[in-house]
Amino acid sequence: MNLENSLIDQLELALANPELSKRAELLRHVADLFVFGSSKFTDAQIDLFDEVMSTLLKHIECTARAAFGSRLSRLPDAPRRTIRMLAFDDAPEVAAPVLEHSPRLDEASLAENARTKSQDHLLAIAGRIRLTEPVTDVLVERGNNAVAVRTASNGGASFSAQGMSGLIRRARDNGALAMCIWARPDIPRETLLKLFVHASEMVRRKLESADPRQAALVRSAIAEGSDELQSMARAGSSEHARALAEVRSLHTDGQLDEARVLGFVGARSFDKTAVALSLMTDLPIGAIERALVRSEPEQILILAKAIGLSWDTTKALLTFQPGLAQEPKERSKERLEECFASFLRLKPSTAKAALQFFRLRERAGRDPVH
Template sequence: MPAAVPLIEELSSVLADGSADRRSEVLRRVTDLFLATSTRIGDEQVDLFDDVMEQLVGTVERYALVRLGLQLAPIGNAPRDTIGRLARHDDIGIAGPVLEKSPRITDALLVEIARSKGQSHLAAIAARRHLSEVVTDIVVERGDIAVTRKVTANPGARFSETGLQTVAARACGDAELAELFAGRTDVPPDLFCTMVRDAGEIVRRRLATSAHPAVRTRLDHAIAAIGDQLVHARLHAHHGPAVRLDPDALKARLCEQARSGERGPVIEALAAVADVPAIAVRNLIRQRSADALLILCKAAGLGWSDAKAVLAVTLGEPDDPRAAFQHYVGLSAEVAQRVVRFIKLRKSTSRSELDRLT
């Protein structure tokens, strides 16, 4: 590389008595030469550029290092040691482009930096096109909520079981993270169910109203799975491990209890058959929301006479039986299921909210 000879000869004098601006200019010329020849040179020539750049990077102005990082970051055979110096730099303006884009950075170096640097460096790492499990484990362990959101949103990031569990725990209290978590295809269904079950009301509402149909569908599946678990747990607690009631048997028992006026068991049985929390049914009764209770009965597949019996034992006979009957007959299964999904996400539902849903 004849063009490199004058630069190398100039290097000694520049390092000995040159100003920072002059050293920065030499670094720029060396970098330009490398970029012009990088696709045609071998490892030995790259190592030569690496030696020259390394001697300069600690002696130049900040702007020169920022420019160097931006120029070298996307280069597949960039000088490795120089890239390492830039990536470890405390100034994120220098380290950021390299951490985010350079293919020359190894997992070992990423782990080292993720363990020792601050949130801005972690955020840059989280944006890399590909991340291995060993790196994401450290990123989610040390990262704040913004970093966790960023790495969770990265489709090229792979997560270990431990990493996904860490993200799931944080997503329970952060609606934006929960939506990102729900959008990942590598999240096991049982872990997502656990997150939904433990999540706060704001998080569940965000998932239920997500602009992404896949997220809403996944939430519906999770709620259904959680409901099945709750029904099994209730049956196991009430009837012991030897008794196995199928849904039709449970519905028949609900109707029998309603006709017998057993208010407490009716509440529990209606919650189990409609697949909603018992506390939600109690709150609807406390609000004296006859329409909502009828919606639960419709979702449970009860006929009018049985629904009327449930209403009578929980709230008393309807003031206008004919109007109640017309309302019940006019309810569609689709509307009933939509309301049930909403009730599942909340311990309390106001009448105005139910009116909007129906």
């Protein structure tokens, strides 16, 4: 009761005083009381602090609000209404510490803030220890590049299918964002490879357009970067390690055949499919991975024909490519018919000659199966 009477009396005195400095001084005093006794107050006492703090916040300058918010930002029992006022303050320097650290902000409040406030507010939210899917959905959709990069690099962030799709789409013309996505362990490698292949092609086109004389060097740099990143992704993938051991064993025992490949595709095992084709074609794993995820089907048709795969298996392999999955059903059907016609026209001898060319081109040995 003494605490309540003291706070109320001081509040009345402060609000009666027109000087903002007096009110800011009282707010600092109230903050001292709360921080010192944090975790010891009853719900009723926290509600009283909430009333006093939220009232004073309306009457003090930005610098004082920012200092006050920073002090309360990490307290697990900070008054909820006061925390919300700070989080929704138009001044980023006031809102940012609370948005980034306060455990008193729920998912709905964070999503609402991300939908309505400035990019600086979104950037602060993106740095929270944990981010749920409804919040990252808004950050990816509405945030600028800095927000997207910070969200993608946040190991405590979860993404819905919609959010991840938006992140991948944005990364195709944003190298920094693409690298953040590559570093995440929760992104399927098949998705990562599609991202990097498209990003690489985009970067290559821009660089070649800027300086056509350097086109060959540009292509070489992009290829080396792709190989290096693919190798890093495989090295950190337990799924790839298991697939490599299983498929190599089948190959050693003479049991790696078309039926196995079709089974791998049917199970949607990108790693097993890629390793199998690498062993059967004697091509580096990186070259196979890129062929599987590119939108152009020609290389898959050539490789399949060269090692004697049927059209049914070849058609199944094409389903890994993004074009067929993303196009309207009618257009996808037309594309498959065009691929089928090309596959029938392609002579095995021509395909084997092309495969030999691919081997020579990749023979530098920079991307072995590993």
